[in-house]
């Protein structure tokens with residue numbers, strides 16, 4: 001028999017002040033500092049409410065109407081709602097909203113398209129790709145025969161001739177288009193043509209630009225690529241998670257590659273959060289937000305460039321600004337550390353052909369989704385650009401703390 005104490009509702013603070021304190025500290029950290037990390041954003045309180053709802057308790061292995069557990073009628077409705085909204089948002093004919101993360105989505109999509117031990121061709125991590133595109137330390141690099149393309153040394157852009165010649169030489173089952181620090185739009189039609197030439201299937205990983213693509217601010221691979229994978233928590237501004245868009249042809253393969261292939265029960269609370277976020281992204285204001293995300297990145301890139309910093313590819317088409325610090329004589333790690341003192345979260349990042357190791361790097365990856373969610377625009381990008389320029393010049397980071405603190409005060413978290 002359960003005791004009264006078990007039945008009584010106790011707040012997190014009452015029950016576990018230690019965890020409550022840490023979470024409060026994270027609230028304070030987020031509200032009193034600014035994130036310019038390209039892969040982070042601030043989702044709405046409605047998304048957070050859905051993610052902390054009671055449906056976290058529910059097991060729903062399987063897919064709507066085909067579950068391995070009883071009591072899934074609400075889970076079915078929520079998953080179908082999330083799928084319908086996702087398909088509308090991206091004009092897709094199939095959506096799998098179950099992947100726990102972008103990495104799981106990629107693994108499932110690669111297994112579905114290439115099969116175990118299949119051949120894949122993806123962008124190298126050091127050129128701007130992602131670990132899950134075949135890096136040797138990722139399962140993708142262990143389970144598949146991997147070849148990788150880079151970017152051109154001169155302009156930092158994808159060299160489609162290199163992609164084509166590698167594809168012809170290695171005959172991959174899957175070609176992956178997409179990356180985690182590639183700031184430019186990708187020509188998905190050109191990738192699809194190469195895939196067709198060699199009989200490969202095209203997987204577009206839009207984890208980063210998903211929100212910009214959903215809003216029509218960047219070109220979409222939907223209808224061009226065989227499968228599109230993404231995260232839901234970056235520019236898309238949803239809860240942490242992954243998603244795969246496919247077609248009626250790939251639906252069954254993708255489904256079984258996600259469950260039971262890569263996962264057990266779906267995280268229904270996260271799927272509820274995805275449904276809320278997709279509903280938000282279907283509103284006209286989401287397009288305005290994404291236009292500001294892109295314009296803010298362009299402003300930041302131009303400002304840094306005008307003041308002497310090298311920007312990989314010379315600018316950006318997206319939310320990402322990749323700064324090459326080699327000429328400035330500082331490392332990405334040093335600027336990341338100085339920025340933290342000034343109240344800015346940024347991340348060190350390899351630049352193409354970086355001579356330094358990944359924990360040091362010669363680059364800095366900046367991104368505008370989170371600052372734009374807080375309402376910042378051109379004037380604030382110029383201020384933040386000046387802070388970064390000061391940090392690169394070696395000015396005392398403490399000197400810039402006030403500027404960042406004032407911006408945090410003026411532009412609150414949602």
Ligand SMILES: Cc1ncc(COP(=O)(O)O)c(C=O)c1O
Nearest residue numbers: 101102103130179180205207231
């Ligand atoms: C291009 C790309 N794909 C996949 C992922 C993996 O996403 P997750 O961290 O949710 O596993 C990321 C994450 O940064 C990414 O940038």
